[in-house]
Amino acid sequence: MICGSVPVKAASTVVKGGQLLFRQLFEHKSCTYTYLLADPGSNEAVIIDPVIEMVERDSRLVEQLKLNLKYALNTHVHADHVTGTGLLKKTFPQCRSVLSELSGGKADIYVKHGDKVSVGGLNLEVRATPGHTNGCLTYVLHQYMMAFTGDALLVRGCGRTDFQQGNPRTLYNSVHQQIFSLPNEYLLYPAHDYTGQTVTSVEKERTHNKRLTKTVEQFEQIMANLGLPYPAQIDRALPLNLVCGLQELLSVKDQTEQQSKT
Numbered sequence: 001m002i003c004g005s006v007p008v009k010a011a012s013t014v015v016k017g018g019q020l021l022f023r024q025l026f027e028h029k030s031c032t033y034t035y036l037l038a039d040p041g042s043n044e045a046v047i048i049d050p051v052i053e054m055v056e057r058d059s060r061l062v063e064q065l066k067l068n069l070k071y072a073l074n075t076h077v078h079a080d081h082v083t084g085t086g087l088l089k090k091t092f093p094q095c096r097s098v099l100s101e102l103s104g105g106k107a108d109i110y111v112k113h114g115d116k117v118s119v120g121g122l123n124l125e126v127r128a129t130p131g132h133t134n135g136c137l138t139y140v141l142h143q144y145m146m147a148f149t150g151d152a153l154l155v156r157g158c159g160r161t162d163f164q165q166g167n168p169r170t171l172y173n174s175v176h177q178q179i180f181s182l183p184n185e186y187l188l189y190p191a192h193d194y195t196g197q198t199v200t201s202v203e204k205e206r207t208h209n210k211r212l213t214k215t216v217e218q219f220e221q222i223m224a225n226l227g228l229p230y231p232a233q234i235d236r237a238l239p240l241n242l243v244c245g246l247q248e249l250l251s252v253k254d255q256t257e258q259q260s261k262t
């Protein structure tokens, strides 16, 4: 794993139709991708999986592009970094945080499978893809044949299933039923990459994903033997991510517990 030293650049893509403003942004410490999407007709925008340390960068970009940031989405309650959602809401008071109703975390808006998040003319379909956590969501932008898979599906990999509410069989079914069922040419954007890759497609993952092309029983074996260390920031990140990343919203009990760990 070469996390932290990969010179991944922010990508900008003009996709079919030419009407989407799209930025893929990277945070090196946790190897997290944040996505900014906007409808140029209305300038309304949505940010997916922002990281607290990068809120200044992301806010500047939103301002420079003259966007109206309507929603800050988290694909799930992350374990490896603190979300930037709460801090972004302070800079952009009109912005509403969005999480799955099954996530257990605080948010302004709770969504479930089949819901739609719209900004201007862009419509993101909410698909429940549990297995890495119970509240994992994949957002599908059918208009541009793109999907944002969070940690359910990574490029040639997938989210681990050994903490939070991880369950390999559930994850396998989520990916096969909700992501691999999309048309082959849909591009898939993960929440993380540890090898310097930025994007994949339904076809490439259905063909080349070393974990998810196996049977469910083989997948369970693989996931039971990943042998990954816990994410470096997990103890700090989990309680904060249940409250939009804001220390001030933690209960006194939670804060005391956090301080005793540091």
Ligand SMILES: N[C@@H](CCC(=O)N[C@@H](CSS)C(=O)NCC(=O)O)C(=O)O
Pocket (backbone or CB within 6 Å): 003, 029, 030, 078, 079, 080, 151, 157, 158, 159, 160, 161, 192, 194, 228, 229, 230, 231, 232, 233
């Ligand atoms: N070393 C990183 C954490 C790496 C890690 O555990 N990543 C998660 C996604 S973040 S919850 C994962 O599911 N990885 C699957 C894999 O196969 O790598 C850190 O310390 O932050």
Ligand SMILES: [Fe+2]
Pocket (backbone or CB within 6 Å): 076, 077, 078, 079, 080, 132, 151, 159
């Ligand atoms: Fe995760």
